[in-house]
Amino acid sequence: MARENVRPTRLELLRTRRRIVVAKKGLNLLKLKRTALIVEFFLISKEAMRLRGDLQAKIARGYESIRMAEMMEGPTRLENISMLLPDVRAVKVTTKNVMGVRTPRVDPGGYAPVAPAELLDLPASIQESIRHFQGIYSVVLDIAEKENALRRLLKEIEKTKRRASAIENVLVPRLQETVRYIKFRFDEMERDSFSMLKAVKRKMEREEAGAAV
Numbered sequence: 001m002a003r004e005n006v007r008p009t010r011l012e013l014l015r016t017r018r019r020i021v022v023a024k025k026g027l028n029l030l031k032l033k034r035t036a037l038i039v040e041f042f043l044i045s046k047e048a049m050r051l052r053g054d055l056q057a058k059i060a061r062g063y064e065s066i067r068m069a070e071m072m073e074g075p076t077r078l079e080n081i082s083m084l085l086p087d088v089r090a091v092k093v094t095t096k097n098v099m100g101v102r103t104p105r106v107d108p109g110g111y112a113p114v115a116p117a118e119l120l121d122l123p124a125s126i127q128e129s130i131r132h133f134q135g136i137y138s139v140v141l142d143i144a145e146k147e148n149a150l151r152r153l154l155k156e157i158e159k160t161k162r163r164a165s166a167i168e169n170v171l172v173p174r175l176q177e178t179v180r181y182i183k184f185r186f187d188e189m190e191r192d193s194f195s196m197l198k199a200v201k202r203k204m205e206r207e208e209a210g211a212a213v
Contacts, residue, residue: 006178006181006182008181008182008185008186008189009182012182013179013182013183013186016175016178016179016182017179019175020172020175020176020179023167023171023172023175024172026167027164027167027168027172030160030163030164030167031164033099033100033160034157034160034161034164036099037099037101037153037156037157037160038157040098040099040153041150041153041154041157044098044146044149044150044153045150047146048143048146048147048150051139051142051143051146052143054139055136055139055140055143058132058135058136058139059136061132062129062132062133062135062136065125065128065129065132066078066129068125068128068129069123069125069126069128069129072123072125073123073125073126078126081122081126085130091106091107091141092106092107093105093106093107094107098149098152098153099153099156100156101149101152101153101156102152103145103148103149103152103153104145104148104149105145106141106142106144106145
């Protein structure tokens with residue numbers, strides 16, 4: 001607030017002091033929110049790291065199961081059977097609230113139904129491979145959900161940090177400077193009033209002295 005726009009009145013002083021109180025309360029809430037967001041960020045990050053490690057293990061087991069199925073059934077039959085496998089349904093994405101931040105919730109949707117007769121006589125090695133890759137599919141979507149949430153949380157953490165910094169380093173000091181300026185003007189006006197009263201008193205004393213002569 002520019003000084004020329006500040007009215008040095010008691011009402012303006014009270015209003016500015018109230019704004020400081022409100023700003024400091026808002027600052028405390030933002031700091032609490034940022035702390036909670038950071039805690040949530042690290043919890044989700046820890047879970048995402050666990051899932052990525054789990055994914056590596058699942059992929060290794062999945063490719064091993066494919067190699068075993070190919071050795072036992074041959075590449076041609078394996079390819080023919082793969083054409084009978086059901087399609088993956090479209091992923092459904094909704095939203096959820098994580099510490100006030102809207103993040104996506106991924107529903108894998110599963111696989112489209114398939115006639116039992118078509119896959120009834122699948123070899124055990126291929127059924128094992130299918131189970132492995134269904135697990136991989138689920139973990140990949142879970143990781144994608146977690147990493148998207150992490151990006152959004154990080155963005156909100158930075159946004160909250162900037163807002164808190166603006167209040168703490170710009171708004172509150174500016175309001176405090178306004179309070180000091182108003183108090184300075186009060187002191188100035190008080191000194192001016194005191195000087196004026198002294199001048200009036202001296203004039204009255206001179207007039208009284210002149211009347212007495």
